[in-house]
Amino acid sequence: MKQTFGKTDLETTKIVYGCMGGAGAFGAQEEQDSIDALRGAYDVGINFFDTAEAYGNGYSEQLLNRALGDKRDEIVISSKVGAQNLAPDDIMAACDRSLKNLGTDRIDLYMLHWPNRNVALEDSIGALKTLKEQGKIRWYGVSNFGSDDLDDAMALGDIAVDQLPYHLFFRAIEFEVQPKCAAAGVPIMCYSSLMQGLLAGKYRSLQDFPVDRARTRMFDHRKWADVVHKEEGAEEAGQELLDALWQMTDQTGLSMEELAVGWLKSRDAVGGVIVGTRNGEQSRGLKKMLDIDLSHDILASLDQASDRLKWELGADIDMWGKGRTR
Numbered sequence: 001m002k003q004t005f006g007k008t009d010l011e012t013t014k015i016v017y018g019c020m021g022g023a024g025a026f027g028a029q030e031e032q033d034s035i036d037a038l039r040g041a042y043d044v045g046i047n048f049f050d051t052a053e054a055y056g057n058g059y060s061e062q063l064l065n066r067a068l069g070d071k072r073d074e075i076v077i078s079s080k081v082g083a084q085n086l087a088p089d090d091i092m093a094a095c096d097r098s099l100k101n102l103g104t105d106r107i108d109l110y111m112l113h114w115p116n117r118n119v120a121l122e123d124s125i126g127a128l129k130t131l132k133e134q135g136k137i138r139w140y141g142v143s144n145f146g147s148d149d150l151d152d153a154m155a156l157g158d159i160a161v162d163q164l165p166y167h168l169f170f171r172a173i174e175f176e177v178q179p180k181c182a183a184a185g186v187p188i189m190c191y192s193s194l195m196q197g198l199l200a201g202k203y204r205s206l207q208d209f210p211v212d213r214a215r216t217r218m219f220d221h222r223k224w225a226d227v228v229h230k231e232e233g234a235e236e237a238g239q240e241l242l243d244a245l246w247q248m249t250d251q252t253g254l255s256m257e258e259l260a261v262g263w264l265k266s267r268d269a270v271g272g273v274i275v276g277t278r279n280g281e282q283s284r285g286l287k288k289m290l291d292i293d294l295s296h297d298i299l300a301s302l303d304q305a306s307d308r309l310k311w312e313l314g315a316d317i318d319m320w321g322k323g324r325t326r
């Protein structure tokens with residue numbers, strides 16, 4: 001089933017396929033698996049594909065073209081310009097590169113991937129407006145913009161989306177930016193919906209999570225080599241949530257992915273729930289994500305189970321470290 005995406009004329013599925021893992025973000029990846037994953041997502045009915053120039057330095061966009069170039073008119077493509085390229089000339093050049101990588105003449109939704117404090121936002125949004133007038137992009141928006149940044153962006157242009165980290169292990173957007181998006185009619189695309197696999201029902205303990213993925217603020221920097229933040233994390237509350245989720249899978253007969261994605265689908269202002277997979281088999285599992293619709297009681301239990309962690313991690317919307325967003 002498709003929906004109209006916010007104020008745009010894009011007709012999209014609420015489940016969005018995330019192309020980052022296909023470019024090797026989660027370790028060695030066979031190209032054929034990435035192609036099968038993309039085709040598998042299309043085959044189960046997903047029509048919305050999210051990529052970025054940053055994913056494999058354009059390789060993810062090229063893969064999307066290789067896998068689904070022949071379906072271009074049937075799919076909606078979102079891509080992002082990297083924070084280092086937000087000066088107007090750089091945005092124009094980045095967009096041309098992305099169009100070439102994607103083998104298309106337009107990007108449906110084009111986002112500023114992260115804020116860049118060294119470039120005037122007015123100039124970046126001005127470039128996005130020019131790209132829209134030229135027909136190279138159809139709509140534009142932002143990603144990783146907190147409440148104040150989003151205010152600034154909305155004052156400058158017609159922002160069609162804010163792509164943000166949002167899942168049961170990270171509810172920081174609920175404090176400020178999500179209510180703002182709801183009031184302004186700006187849809188949220190949630191990323192890391194499965195917390196990079198922690199919500200895919202594979203791990204009983206946080207300690208089993210791969211060290212290169214245990215990088216969010218939930219993890220204690222003293223224990224994990226790959227974290228960049230300097231916080232003590234909230235692992236006790238995180239483990240409590242993981243235990244509660246396992247218990248709920250037993251009680252409801254639903255998989256952890258269904259609980260995680262079903263919960264996101266029900267949240268205010270959520271216009272897209274991005275999920276990434278590594279191969280065709282995982283993508284076929286996305287069929288049930290399109291269909292899942294959780295009961296009020298299950299949703300309430302999920303709210304309650306994740307509430308302690310939400311408060312311990314607080315309102316900074318940056319999942320990886322504090323102070324970069326506002």
Ligand SMILES: NC(=O)c1ccc[n+]([C@@H]2O[C@H](COP(=O)([O-])OP(=O)(O)OC[C@H]3O[C@@H](n4cnc5c(N)ncnc54)[C@H](OP(=O)(O)O)[C@@H]3O)[C@@H](O)[C@H]2O)c1
Nearest residue numbers: 018019020191192193194195196197200274275276282285
């Ligand atoms: N705007 C931004 O700054 C930003 C940042 C991050 C991500 N994103 C977007 O969000 C997308 C997804 O987020 P994410 O990459 O963080 O990952 P995610 O969707 O939270 O998790 C992906 C992982 O979940 C596991 N998985 C998925 N389906 C599964 C299944 N059926 N069975 C078992 N395991 C399954 C796989 O783990 P294994 O690898 O262990 O198999 C996969 O790599 C990205 O591709 C990108 O489009 C945006």
